[in-house]
Amino acid sequence: MRDVKEKEADADPAEASAGGFRATRDAHRTEIVEDYVELVAELIETMGEARPVDIAARMGVTQPTVAKNLARLMRDGYVTRERYRSVFLTEEGAALARACRERHRIVVEFLLILGLDPETAEQDAEGIEHHVSEATLARFRAFIDERATPVQSAATSRATRS
Numbered sequence: 001m002r003d004v005k006e007k008e009a010d011a012d013p014a015e016a017s018a019g020g021f022r023a024t025r026d027a028h029r030t031e032i033v034e035d036y037v038e039l040v041a042e043l044i045e046t047m048g049e050a051r052p053v054d055i056a057a058r059m060g061v062t063q064p065t066v067a068k069n070l071a072r073l074m075r076d077g078y079v080t081r082e083r084y085r086s087v088f089l090t091e092e093g094a095a096l097a098r099a100c101r102e103r104h105r106i107v108v109e110f111l112l113i114l115g116l117d118p119e120t121a122e123q124d125a126e127g128i129e130h131h132v133s134e135a136t137l138a139r140f141r142a143f144i145d146e147r148a149t150p151v152q153s154a155a156t157s158r159a160t161r162s
Contacts (some may be wrong), residue, residue, distance in 0.1 A: 031130045034100045035059070036069055037078050040087050041097035049086040103137060104129045110140040113147055 039058055043050035056066045070087060073079040089097060107129050111121035127134035132140070 002149060030071060033073060034130060036073055037093045037097040038100045040089055046062050051086055106137055106140050107132060108148060113144060
């Protein structure tokens with residue numbers, strides 16, 4: 001049986017390129033959803049609630065933009081809310097928020113190990129986290145684990161629990 005790399009080598013270069021662009025477009029479609037559920041979870045944890053006005057302020061967008069995106073999140077089953085009330089994550093929304101936070105944490109840790117300052121690592125992770133494949137994320141994790149000292153591992157463990 002031929003190995004996957006041999007099959008990829010025989011693939012049409014145009015199709016391979018199109019596949020990469022398709023993956024990027026798919027990631028762009030989910031970015032807003034991921035950013036919103038991640039922020040809602042953070043606001044609930046830090047402020048006790050996630051109000052649309054706070055979401056707008058943190059995202060740097062208008063309240064009508066937040067209302068439109070919250071309607072989409074409600075339609076897709078990620079959040080619940082009543083008019084003029086706080087936003088709450090559904091089980092599906094909470095699971096997505098946890099996964100996004102973990103992906104973000106891994107990317108930030110990887111960038112910090114590479115020597116970036118914390119502010120740049122956080123900013124860059126915001127974009128990278130939406131486009132990184134599971135295979136690449138697994139390599140980031142392995143790279144982090146190979147370089148973690150027992151003190152770093154304990155500090156990371158404490159940071160992810162809080």
